[in-house]
Amino acid sequence: MEIAKAYNPKEAEESHYQKWEAAGCFKPELNENPNAEKYSIVIPPPNVTGSLHMGHALQHTLMDVLTRRKRMQGFKTLWLPGTDHAGISVQRKVVEQLRKDENKSPLDIGREEFIRRAWKWKEEYGNTITEQMRREGASVDWSRHRFTMDESLSRAVREVFCTLYEEGWIYRGLRIVNWCPKDKTVLSDLEVKEETKKDGKLTYLQYPVKNSDRKITVATTRPETMLGDTAVAVNPKDERYKDLIGQMIELPLTDREIPIIADEYVDSEFGTGAVKITPAHDPNDYQVGERHNLPQILVMNDDATMNENAGEEFVGLDRFKAREKVVEKFEELGLLEKQDDYEISLPVCERCKTIVEPILSEQWFVKMDEMRDIALELVKNENAPRFFPEVPHAKVYTAWLENLKDWTISRQLWWGHQIPAWYDEQGNVFVARTFEEAKAQAGTENLKQENDVLDTWFSSGLWAFSTFGWNGEITETEDLNTFAPTDVLVTGRDIIFLWVSRMMMMTKKFVNKIAFNDVLVTGTVLGKDGKPMSKSRGNGVDPIEMFDKFGVDATRIYLASIATGADIKWNDLLIETYRNFANKIWNAARFCLMNSEGASVDISLLKLDENATIADKWIISRLNKTAQAVNKAIDTYQFHEAVRLLYQFFWNDFCDWYIELVKDSISEQSAVSGEPTEEAEDRRPKTKDQLEARSRILTILEQALRLLHPFMPYLTEELWQKLPNVSSDLHNAAYKNAAQTVMLADFPLGDEKLIDERAGAEMQAVIDVISKIRNIRAEMQIKPSDRFPIHIAADAEAQKIFTANEAQILKLARAEKLVLAETLDVPKASAKAVTSVAEIAVPLEGLIDFEKETARLENQVAKLEKESEQLNKQLSNANFVDRAPAEKVQELRDRVAEIENQTQTLKQNLEALK
């Protein structure tokens, strides 16, 4: 069989995905077992404007690993894909396109046309991420792909909105909201980020008190808002200002008089102890204003320029220009006390980084008090979704819920779910599922629908059940019954509040189920500089580039290997480790296949019977142990542990030892003549044993490929297809009639009965001997081509093991012959070593460097003595011997005895050198 010398990921990545998809392998319906248990995951919908970033790549890898393994185990498995409509982002893209191509604004073309264009944009550019997911190898059921603006999901949104409104959970009201002047829409608290600015200024303004020559000084970071001030507040207990309470201030730059009021909110210790109150431009001031019935004067337009309420001099000015001008004017009036440098943190729009303006505005809100109770109740409940890692996420989640504010859900956009509310001419509002219903309610046709659309996260909040067909009209579907709640939600820390919590609440409220059983919170993949990857920092790493450079499989298993839950710094060098690993797997398979003539995968060879050698029993044992541990690790979301186990098994056990140990017995030249064969010569197995050995190694390889498949789907499929005589016999029983692919092969669980500790110990004895001799060779700088006899002293039982593995020892230690005896009888010019069951000598007449050998042995004695010292210290502690478990004590005693034995031998050897 011709196989390339190195693994070429691109080749393997080209065809398999299409074949899997075409064969329906991703669909739960492929499972023919009517009693199969289900396993389901719904993807956190990526933003339709987005492209794959490292966080997606990580999360998708984990979801795919989970899904693929369960599918192989015969579960009725569904991983449901989808995207969200990303209101603001898409709106911005379309606005930009309009401006660039036609120099038009949305208003020029009207709402209907704008939405038509947005859909067109979505059709044209919205598939980037879904295409990239195919490259990732994501085994999602594309036939169930959902988009938050699909008809049914939109129906669900209207239903939920109306129900919540009818039950009093949704209200419309005038509140201080976060306003993005660039996007000209309101934002929820969670879409606003804080940015610390060191060059802020705290400006002290003096306000003259009416009928007095006193002035009262207020401090502010936003001087322009003073144009909307309607009071100055002081603490009622503040002696400095007590006498001023109730008096009026002549507000500079305006013709208004505003009162000095007393309110507990004011902290006398901070600033001047007097606070300007601008109810229309500050949330705290708004509260104060409510308590004191203050007027609310809005001084800004929706683009953050000043409006006519700000006065003639300021109208039309940008807020920052207005700020400068206010300060200048105060200076002219002699009322500017001072300006201090001040470190300030500013709220900015998460997407466009524009400074958000708190502003009084009429919006739609979801009341969160009852929602919060639902959510808190949910996490206290025994069946609550479990967070992984549990700490700190469950705690953070609870803490956040406890001081949750109402959620602003309206957005001043056109792209999204238009709010199903209509106004009559008097401004009365009618919330209804359809226009027809609204008309019936209003008793008139003269209605105008609410312009605003809903926050994208409102529809995302329904994702756990709207994706399964629930839309209010249809409340029960087969998918919902079968797949909800999903088994696990895999997501990042950043959207626990924004999305996870809301989804939990909504799911409980509308389908009375928990949304998912587990919540796996992944760490953040940070840039090389240890900071989150971002475009502005330029420290991002593009997963697609990594796929091109190292292969999809290497990237996937690398990502799985770092999925500990903690944040992780990106490191190219580590991906390389797994690129190398992929190549190692390729080459191990290449070796097996080059010597597979006549052989076939045969599960019945994975037995600990008398035909199996020690090496066979050992590798079968290791395979089963590994399979057990890998399953346990994945069950508990310890992906890094699963990867470590697989890496160690495949490289250290299978490649480094097993292949080397059986090499001669399976390869062409050995069995009969021991001479190398000619290229053209017959490659058929020479003996029945050789045939069996060839089949056995193929079978072990095949098992390993299955175990690796969830992590490295392409490589494993590519190799599995090359194996001789693989067939659907290897499939899980649920897929007997399905296409032949490793992705439906039965996932090995590991069989306790096939774990043989004795074979492990015996193998270790052989490995120890080989390692010791290799050490001697390296330290004595013996040429690889030089061959020497090896003398081994051991008891009868150990001798049997060495005899059975004589050929292997000779080959791997590059020795000429093995001399076994009860005791050593060798020339003085020998290098010596000792293992737990054997004493080894390599006669090196004329080659031995006595000084070096002495140093080598002394080094080993020193190591042993150091260990022995530690152990003896423990053993001489009476408390330890009395109180520690007897088993532990015995363990140490045994070890000490062994060390002393070995030390003794080494010391004798040292003596002999003199």
Add this chain to the structure above:
RNA sequence: GCCGACUUAGCUCAGUGGUAGAGCACUCGCUUCACACGCGAUAGGUCACAAGUUCAAAUCUUGUAGUCGGCACCA
């Protein structure tokens, strides 16, 4: 200000009560017929610091320092 996480070999990280681990980098030796994306052999750590619990602490408790994150405040 409150809460949390982290601090282990040069680097990136595993390791939740019983003799300190991996990968990469470093040193030495190998083009040995699967693989130089490789093979073999070394070297490298008072597990941030301090106290406590325990027969036994990298691991549990408390405190300190540093780093990072979340939340609150920010006139």
